[in-house]
Amino acid sequence: MDYKIALVKGDGIGPEIVDSAVKVLGRVGEKFGHSFNYTDILAGGGAIDATGEPLPKESIDLCLESDAVILGAVGGPKWDTLPGHLRPERALLGLRSAMGLYANIRPAVLYEALLSECPLKDSIACEGIDMVIVRELTGGIYFGERGRGEGPMGPEAYDTERYSVTEIARIGRIAFETAMKRKKRLVSVDKANVLESSRLWRETMHMLSADYPEVEYSDMLVDNAAMQLIRKPLQFDVIVTSNMFGDILSDEASMLTGSIGLLPSASIGSGKLGMYEPIHGSAPDIAGKNAANPIATVLSAAMMLRYSLGLEEEAVCIERAVSRVLKDGHRTADIMGDSKAAPLSTTEMTEKIIENI
Ligand code: NAD
Numbered sequence: 386m387d388y389k390i391a392l393v394k395g396d397g398i399g400p401e402i403v404d405s406a407v408k409v410l411g412r413v414g415e416k417f418g419h420s421f422n423y424t425d426i427l428a429g430g431g432a433i434d435a436t437g438e439p440l441p442k443e444s445i446d447l448c449l450e451s452d453a454v455i456l457g458a459v460g461g462p463k464w465d466t467l468p469g470h471l472r473p474e475r476a477l478l479g480l481r482s483a484m485g486l487y488a489n490i491r492p493a494v495l496y497e498a499l500l501s502e503c504p505l506k507d508s509i510a511c512e513g514i515d516m517v518i519v520r521e522l523t524g525g526i527y528f529g530e531r532g533r534g535e536g537p538m539g540p541e542a543y544d545t546e547r548y549s550v551t552e553i554a555r556i557g558r559i560a561f562e563t564a565m566k567r568k569k570r571l572v573s574v575d576k577a578n579v580l581e582s583s584r585l586w587r588e589t590m591h592m593l594s595a596d597y598p599e600v601e602y603s604d605m606l607v608d609n610a611a612m613q614l615i616r617k618p619l620q621f622d623v624i625v626t627s628n629m630f631g632d633i634l635s636d637e638a639s640m641l642t643g644s645i646g647l648l649p650s651a652s653i654g655s656g657k658l659g660m661y662e663p664i665h666g667s668a669p670d671i672a673g674k675n676a677a678n679p680i681a682t683v684l685s686a687a688m689m690l691r692y693s694l695g696l697e698e699e700a701v702c703i704e705r706a707v708s709r710v711l712k713d714g715h716r717t718a719d720i721m722g723d724s725k726a727a728p729l730s731t732t733e734m735t736e737k738i739i740e741n742i
Contacts, residue, residue: 387420388694391451393444393480396430396473397667398677398731399457405679405735406455406686409706412739413690413699424451428480429459429473430667440476445483453693454480454660455686458667482523486652486660487552488559489520489631490688493638493648498711501722502643505615514641516621517567519560520631522652524552525582527628546582548627553589555655560625561597567622570601574610574626574634586627607634614638639664644719646678649685651692659693661685671718675730678717680707683738706741710734 392407394400410421426444433439439459448454459473469475480486495503495514503514529545557573564571573590575583587604594602605613607630613620614637626634639648645665653659663681671677687703690696711720715737718728729737 386418386694387422388453389451390421390423390689391426391448391454392423393426393428393448393454393456393459393476394431395428395457395459395667396461397458397669397672399429399459399667401457401672401675401731402663402677402679402682403455403457405731405738406682408735409683409703409738409742410686412742413703416702416742417696417699419696419699426454428456428476430461430464432476433464433467433471433473439471439473440479444476445480448480448484448660449658451658453658453689454484455682455689456480456660456662457682458663458665460667461669461672478527480660481652482528484652484658484660485523485654485656486658487521487523488556488653489522489635490559490563490651490653490692491518491520491631491635491638491648491664492516493518493635493642495642496647496708496711498708498714499643499647499720502720503641504643505618505641514618516618516638517563517623518631518635518638519556519563519623519625520635521548521552521556521626521628522631523628524548525628527632546580546627546629548582548586550585550589553586554593557590557593557625559653560623561593561600564600564623565597569599570622571597572603572605572610572621572624574605574607574624574630576607576630577604578606583627590625610634611637614641635664644678645681646717646719647680647684649681649683649688651685651688653692657693657695659689661689661693675732676718676728677731678719679731679735680717680738683707683735702742703738706738709741710737713737 577583691700
């Protein structure tokens with residue numbers, strides 16, 4: 386089969402890690418008889434430099450014409466002082482919104498070979514951490530009305546959290562369906578003791594739970610969830626939550642697995658088109674040094690094969706290769722632990738993964 390893939394390499398380490406994913410996909414294509422045709426898309430800081438805006442319309446159109454989008458990361462200190470609407474990160478929000486990608490699926494798996502990288506005590510049983518966070522992606526406070534003004538106490542600013550039943554129900558269905566394919570356990574995280582939007586979130590999730598009697602469903606307040614992730618992470622299988630809570634909790638969960646450089650994500654909507662990206666940022670501190678861990682992006686490509694292209698066997702093949710490479714003791718700098726051995730570079734780690742496919 387032939388597939389059209391849009392590549393948003395982005396800024397910082399983005400181009401290096403996207404190149405790794407492309408090389409790995411090349412090997413998968415050879416093995417399984419697929420061809421992946423790529424289009425480079427301008428978005429983020431590079432787009433600001435070239436066109437004056439973070440997400441040119443042409444970039445959106447090209448993404449919409451593709452079967453899937455792979456994104457490295459956008460942003461960096463060079464663009465940090467620009468006003469909000471011109472920041473590189475606007476490209477992410479713009480793409481997610483234009484492509485209707487309302488669900489972000491973030492697995493957090495601690496590989497057996499990396500148990501020592503889990504920052505929690507052994508007694509908390511890091512072994513077995515394997516959860517998925519389903520985060521709402523195109524609504525809530527990140528997209529709500531915002532502004533600045535003059536209030537009774539002087540200058541002030543506000544952002545608004547607003548959710549409709551439709552938005553909550555569609556992310557809820559993805560979460561329940563995800564739970565059905567796993568251990569059939571779902572926790573919905575909200576702040577229903579304070580926020581009206583969370584109360585609607587909770588009511589809607591309860592309504593949906595009636596359609597999934599096999600799923601063991603529960604609610605948890607976000608402050609408690611932040612604590613429980615550290616206290617007893619093994620209680621979680623699938624978590625569903627709003628845009629902002631998901632943003633924060635998924636980064637917290639990622640640290641349980643040892644490195645942010647390991648974790649992929651899929652942003653999906655109602656159709657097949659999706660965007661696949663590592664959960665980390667553009668890591669300006671290591672950009673251009675061939676030192677980034679490419680695994681998060683390579684595993685994002687595997688999620689693309691699974692969710693957008695329906696190539697399950699090929700996706701599993703990449704995931705097994707990554708697992709084998711880690712089991713064989715190969716490490717990039719971010720997952721070296723106390724080892725005194727020389728870390729693998731981005732390109733060396735990529736080669737190891739390819740050798741295992
Ligand atoms: P970051 O994720 O870029 O980096 C945090 C730390 O993790 C750094 O020490 C970095 O070196 C390390 N790290 C990240 N990815 C790694 C990898 N693959 N291998 C090894 N180490 C890795 O977060 P930050 O420093 O807060 O943000 C840097 C820039 O990225 C900012 O401009 C931010 O806005 C942007 N950002 C973009 C995205 C995105 O494009 N999706 C997400 C988060 C942050």
